[in-house]
Amino acid sequence: MDVNLQSDKAQAFRKMHDRSRILVLPNAWDAASARIIEEAGARAIATSSAGVANALGYADGEALPRAEMIAATTRIARSVGVPVTADIEAAYGRDAKEVAETIKLVIEAGAVGINLQDSSHDRTRPLHDLPIAVDRIRAAREAAASAGVPIVINARTDAFVAGVGAPESRFDEATRRLNSYLDAGADSLFLPGVRDRDAIARAVKALKGPLNILAGPGFPTVSELEQLGVARVSVGGWPSRVAMTITRRIAAELLGAGTYTPIDGLIGHPEMEALISRRPR
DSSP: OOHHHHHHHHHHHHHTTSSSSOEEEOOBSSHHHHHHHHHTTOSSEEBOHHHHHHHTTOOTTTOSOHHHHHHHHHHHHHHOSSOEEEEOTTTTOSSHHHHHHHHHHHHHHTOSEEEEEOBOSOTTSOBOOHHHHHHHHHHHHHHHHHHTOOOEEEEEOOTTTTTOSOHHHHHHHHHHHHHHHHHHTOSEEEOTTOOSHHHHHHHHHHOSSOEEEEOOTTSOOHHHHHHHTOOEEEOTTHHHHHHHHHHHHHHHHHHTTOOOOOOTTOOOHHHHHHHHHSOOO
């Protein structure tokens, strides 16, 4: 790991959150998808925890062993020249010390950013208590500083995803959490579960830092999100599920009718080989 080069990439990635231009992150799940996304013009690559886990035979939610997540991140980071931010979910950590250990490993893998969520993976108490969640953000920031790589921390709250608390108070709880994470050292704030224009505009106004929206079909367009003040948009496991849907259709047709319906825009073998063979810029 070249710490100076990685630090430069982290600083470049941080500048992409200055809200002068929305940062668009189609999420990758392996080296090939990352190369395709980079070739399409992405300024940075974000991994999808669900996409990576599913591709390796696991469900989302840290069922994928940490070592395999790190290995997948390593393969993605070394296959592209642009900054890579890794979705590490809750950092595979029961406490701040374990969070710090995961951050060190992710940096060694070549990532210069992370998603760090406040989910506890405990159905009886879906989110970490706020003081604990804040300590986890601080631990991540301190671990990055110790490693000499100022990673971009995209702090995520699952208040909406997990349906925590009464619906009428959920927004206030979510924004209170995210602003606390910003104060603890986060760089951008991730609020999955809001999807309509009014709610997104309200979140932009309530948050003290750059907002990341998890988008997909049915959401405002990227240009509309930018007009609302959103700094960053990602699409999670949607691209990987689209790829799997096409695979299912091919398998069903092949095993049923025994035919081979052409797919518009199919990447040919020579093109794919050339794409993979090119060294990162």
